[in-house]
Amino acid sequence: MTSSRGSVTHQLRKEGHRLTKIRQALVDIFTAHHLPLTAYEIQGLLLEQGLSSNKTTIYRELEFLLGKDVISQVQFQDRVARYELKTDHHHHHLICTSCSVVQDVAFDDNLEKHAALISAATDFTITSHSLEFYGHCARCK
Amino acid sequence: MTSSRGSVTHQLRKEGHRLTKIRQALVDIFTAHHLPLTAYEIQGLLLEQGLSSNKTTIYRELEFLLGKDVISQVQFQDRVARYELKTDHHHHHLICTSCSVVQDVAFDDNLEKHAALISAATDFTITSHSLEFYGHCARCK
DNA sequence: ATATGTATTGACAAATATTGTCAATATAGT
DNA sequence: ACTATATTGACAATATTTGTCAATACATAT
Numbered sequence: 001m002t003s004s005r006g007s008v009t010h011q012l013r014k015e016g017h018r019l020t021k022i023r024q025a026l027v028d029i030f031t032a033h034h035l036p037l038t039a040y041e042i043q044g045l046l047l048e049q050g051l052s053s054n055k056t057t058i059y060r061e062l063e064f065l066l067g068k069d070v071i072s073q074v075q076f077q078d079r080v081a082r083y084e085l086k087t088d089h090h091h092h093h094l095i096c097t098s099c100s101v102v103q104d105v106a107f108d109d110n111l112e113k114h115a116a117l118i119s120a121a122t123d124f125t126i127t128s129h130s131l132e133f134y135g136h137c138a139r140c141k
Numbered sequence: 142m143t144s145s146r147g148s149v150t151h152q153l154r155k156e157g158h159r160l161t162k163i164r165q166a167l168v169d170i171f172t173a174h175h176l177p178l179t180a181y182e183i184q185g186l187l188l189e190q191g192l193s194s195n196k197t198t199i200y201r202e203l204e205f206l207l208g209k210d211v212i213s214q215v216q217f218q219d220r221v222a223r224y225e226l227k228t229d230h231h232h233h234h235l236i237c238t239s240c241s242v243v244q245d246v247a248f249d250d251n252l253e254k255h256a257a258l259i260s261a262a263t264d265f266t267i268t269s270h271s272l273e274f275y276g277h278c279a280r281c282k
Numbered sequence: 283a284t285a286t287g288t289a290t291t292g293a294c295a296a297a298t299a300t301t302g303t304c305a306a307t308a309t310a311g312t
Numbered sequence: 313a314c315t316a317t318a319t320t321g322a323c324a325a326t327a328t329t330t331g332t333c334a335a336t337a338c339a340t341a342t
Contacts, residue, residue: 039328136265
């Protein structure tokens with residue numbers, strides 16, 4: 001689940017998947033930008049690299065990478081899906097409600113432990129969680 | 142911000158807003174169902190009460206109630222906005238990824254305190270946060 | 283280097299949620 | 313009941329995401 005570009009491409013290839021230009025570029029993009037990106041932004045970044053691509057392809061490829069556990073999907077208050085590289089250390093996000101800038105927070109009060117407690121107490125089995133903080137960034141406050 | 146039906150309608154009326162059938166019914170619905178509802182579900186619930194309504198009206202009214210701090214908006218992993226009555230005690234949600242059932246969790250590890258710490262450490266001013274747990278409910282596990 | 287099977291892509295249409303506009307209607311106070 | 317205007321409905325438009333199917337490109341074998 002840790003993810004340098006090399007290990008990811010190696011894994012995918014080993015599983016018999018093709019390493020197309022777009023797929024390769026996507027992995028590169030996700031390893032370079034460690035913040036959540038929208039499909040639209042991703043398409044733009046691909047274009048900057050000279051790779052024109054179709055929306056359908058982007059979404060399909062994102063779905064693929066989600067299935068391979070390479071990336072994960074996060075959802076903020078707007079209704080747009082965002083995707084980021086899956087990392088070992090679970091982290092959360094600070095989202096500025098003025099300028100929409102996003103930063104990671106390595107918030108470590110082991111929510112996982114709390115999740116386990118909740119699982120035990122409620123007979124609901126928690127498999128994942130998402131925590132987002134909204135507010136104003138340094139520039140906007 | 143605490144919200145029995147009476148206090149809300151009183152507040153709105155005092156501010157010079159009209160108490161239309163739909164608005165009244167919406168307040169009723171939100172006080173009755175304390176779980177997050179989609180615009181579509183709300184329209185259905187209105188219909189059950191014999192109130193046919195327009196989508197545009199629903200969204201506009203939800204916007205209005207958001208502005209009045211009567212309800213708040215939550216966003217799960219699907220791309221649909223949900224709305225629930227704003228309560229004093231901040232709470233979170235358990236969302237079953239199989240059957241989509243939602244339950245509240247009165248999770249009390251004062252995330253607020255942690256938010257304050259983060260604010261102090263990062264010069265990002267946190268105004269709100271949302272924490273959702275995904276997994277499998279008792280019925281689906 | 284070339285050919286081939288198939289995974290991947292693109293073009294386009296369609297589904298879904300949400301927002302904008304403007305005329306019609308209903309509410310609250312007179 | 314009358315009136316000013318807040319609210320509503322009808323309809324179109326936008327935006328994001330998904331489905332389909334033929335065209336293309338990748339990886340392997342030749």
